[in-house]
Amino acid sequence: MLDGVSDDARLVQLLDSIDDGYVAVDGEWRIRLFNRAAAEFVGRHRAELIGRTLWEGVPEIVGTETERQLRRAAAGEKICFETRSSTRPDRDVVIRAVLLPDRSLTITFSDITERTTAERTARESEARFRLIADSAPVPMWVTSLDRKRWFVNRAYVEFLGVGYEEATQFDWRSVIHPDDIGRILKEQVEKEASLQPFMLEARYRKTGGDYCWLRSHSQPRWGPDGEHVGFIGVAFDVTIAKDAELELQRQVAERTAELEALYTRTPTILQSQSADGRLVSVSDRWLEFMGFESREQVVGRPAVDFLSDGDLERYRREDWPALLAGREVKDAEYRVVKRNGEIADVLISSRPWHDSEGRFVRTMAAIIDVSARKRTEEALRQAQKVEAMGQLTGGVAHDFNNLLAPIIGGLDLLQRRGVGDARTQQTIGSALQAAERAKTLVQRLLAFARRQPLQPSPVDAGRLIEGMAELIGSTVGPRIRLVLDVSDDLPACLADPNQVEMALLNLSVNARDAMPDGGTLTIAAGVEQVDEAAHDLRPGSYVRLAVSDTGCGMDEDVAARAIEPFFSTKGIGRGTGLGLSMVHGLAAQLGGALRLKSAPGQGTEVQLWLPCAAARPEASAAGQSPRTVNGAGAVLLVDDEPLVRASTADMLEDMGFTVVALESADEAAARLADGLAVDLIVTDHLMPGMTGTELARTVRSTRPGTPVLIISGYAEAGGIESDLPRLTKPFRHADLAAMLTTLLG
Known part of the structure; x- marks a missing residue:
């Protein structure tokens, strides 16, 4: 017995599930089993039959060939014969009887009337x-x-x-x-x-x-x-x-x-319609494509039952009248609804079939599934949109960097020199803080535009989350409560802070979209130990960042495809389908993993596992004590932006350098070729004509040993040789001093 159901009851259930009649009698011909199909065939209630002899329960077989054959079976012969049914003379049956070791007899019979009639x-x-x-x-x-x-x-x-x-x-x-x-x-x-x-x-x-x-x-x-x-x-x-x-x-x-x-065979999806628009035949491939098991489920139904609502009017107004008028319809684009509700894009080519007197008989249609092609085309359009947006965002961020460079540099200079009274210094400090926030925003824009190179370093994840709380709160809106759950003494993780910020922002936006009526967004951070190698993580210590919501959640099929590039449930134009795939790629690049937990109606939790770092995070430049550079000698400064050039020159002069400021790398190369003596070169990267990298390459070949520092408004490192020292705009006096200290030893 299993789950309170006896083995005999399970046997009865099993026998009742088959279409053939099944009867079991004991050695005295008393009926022990009589399944549903057998009872329905003989037209008697099973309760009336159990315990009675077969001859009493079904007296019609007494004296017939059926009785004679069954008695042969009871004597030990294996019997299988075809005969006209004694209880239903209009039906033919095939009867099989087998004697079991306990002298009981099992009798099975099948209705073969259709075959014998044929x-x-x-x-x-x-x-x-x-x-x-x-x-x-x-x-x-x-x-x-x-x-x-x-x-x-x-x-x-x-x-x-x-x-x-x-x-x-x-x-x-x-x-x-x-x-x-x-x-x-x-x-x-x-x-x-x-x-x-x-x-x-x-x-x-x-x-x-x-x-x-x-x-x-x-x-x-x-x-x-x-x-x-x-x-x-x-x-x-x-x-x-x-x-x-x-x-x-x-x-x-x-x-x-x-x-x-009727008998033409083809691998194409085929269907045929009558003059009233109902399906009269479909191919096996049609059934397979639409998700049906048999023709009985679809033949006789209007063909429009399988078209999407948006296509019904066009079909009834244009293509169906054309077919009834005797015209062929080629490669008409439609969206069909499969049995499971899935929408598929198809091309339908139809032609009418007339008899020898020209009367309309039916249509014959061939269907081609173009869903994959449509998805590819949409993915390409989304990729082009993302690329265009990335180029625009990257260019705008570059211009902002060049604008912020003199602002941050000038405010930093005023702060370091203590200009004005205490209230003036407070105003300068507030302006500098705002400029630093703008700098951080530009870095996030560059990360979104994928123009920010991956620069792993020890990161304080707790401080990073707390620093983003205001931005995330304003992004998700007032109807969503933001909860931070950061463990105490959280170790540093190895990550790129800009990319992690972008990942957390993407996940927060996804959580917001899953809670259209409001809810709770929780961002947690904790430390986890992986002792044995998992399928996606090596043994070691990890910081686990988790973004969870109380939204609608996902079923297994959607969750399984959630990290696929361009897969989105938000509808066309509402999402790129790149958010989770970018987060997944980031985790993999950093040696971590992305894990997803979700269920319909129970919300979603996305976990970003990042390896712990051996070193502690470095303090930001704003919080460091100013580093002193013993500026001695001449510096060649090259930048095509006048304000950036002036601000940087002020910083260098404040460090004690003599500055020769030029606006192009071509001019700098010419001056160097004429014998200009300098001890250090600080140059922008992207400028009209020669780039800063090309100038550095020239200096290395003509003046080996002369240090060169590249400063760039773009955060990406494209075109800059990996061994060239590099400082990203905008920067403060302390940033430049720290870089020059390292560069000059």
Whole structure:
């Protein structure tokens, strides 16, 4: 017994689930089992039968062949026989009986009425054919591929004046008129090879020796799989058979066209509609594509049941009237609804089929699934949009960096020199803080535009989350409560802070979209230990960042595809489908992993696992004590932005350097070639003409040992050699001093 259900009850349930009748009797013929199908077939309630003998429960079988066979089975023979049902004389059954070791007998039976009816129909059809053929006053025959006749009718035999067997072997060439035989043999070979119905006329010698003109009509025969198996022919006396000839040709042509249409095999999705727009046939591939098991589920239903609502009006207004008018419809784009509710993009080509009198019979349509192509096209459009947005954002961020450089540099200079009274210094400090926030915002824009190179370093994840709380809170809106849950003594993780900020912002936006009616967004950070290698993580210590919401959640299918590039449930134009895939890629690059937990109605939690760092995070430049640079010597400063050039020159002069400021790398290269003596070169990267990297390469070849520092408003490192020291704009006096201290030793 399992789950409170006995084995006997399970056996009854199992037997009731099958379509065949099943009966079990003991050695005294008492009924022990009688399944549902058997009870329904004999028309009795099972409760009335159990415990009674088989002869009492089903008295109709007493004295029949069925009783005799069952008693043979009870004597030990394995019995299987076909018979007319004793309880339902209009049905045929096949009965099997097996004696079991405990002397009980199992009896199974199946209703085979459809098969036997079909067999009787076939036999009767063949008999009718022979009867009709033998009743015909004209010769008829059927041949195989080797031209041997395996059937001839009575008129055929009588025309030759021989016996039936001799008639099937008779060589017709022996009775064709000598003047016709050459032509007839040539036409026969050519027309048989065409596999088309054909007609021959010639003079044939009758038994009395006279010749008569016969017109023979032959047409190819096709097997059940469409293969050519021979010919069927009939011959008429031309004078009396003209009308019969035309009628036979019409019937043969109609039948041939119908068979070709019904039995054409193709891997394409096919459907056929009647004049009232209902499905009359579909191919196996159609059923597979639309998700149905049998034709009974769809045949007879209106074809429009499977079109999306947005396509119904166009179909009824344009394509269906065109088909009814006899016009073909080619590659019409539609969206069909599968059984599971999935929408598929398809191309439908349809043509009407008319009978020999021009009456509309049905349409035949071929369907091509283009869903994958549509998804690819949409993904390409989204990628182009993202790329264009990235280029625009990157360019704007570069311009902001160049604008922020003199602002931050100037405010930093005023703060370091203590200009003004305490209130003035407070104002300068506030302005500097705002400029630093703008700098951080630009870095986030560059990270979104994917123009920020991955620069892993030890990161205080707790401080990073707290620093983003205000931005995330304003992004998700007032209807969503933001909760931070950061563990105390959280170790540093190895990450790129800009990219992690962007990842947390993306995940927060996804959480917001999953809670249209409001909810709670929780951002947590904790430390986890992985002792054994997981499928996505190596053993070691990790900082686990988790973004969870109380939204609608995802089912297993959606969750499984959530990190696929361009996969989105937000609809066209509302999301790129890149958010989670970018976060997943970031985690993989950093040696961590992304894990997803979700269920419909239970919200979603996305975990970003990042490896712990061995070192502690460095303090930001704003919080460091100013580093002193013993500026001695001449510095060549190159930047095409006047304000940036002036601000940087002020910083360098404040450090004690003598500054030669130029606006282009081409001019700097010329001055150096003329013998300008400098101890250090500080140059922008992207400028009209020669770039800063090209200038550095020239200096390395002509003045080896002269230090070169690249400063750039772009955060990306494209085009800058990896071994060149580099400082990203905007920067403060302390940032530049720290870099020069490292560079000059």
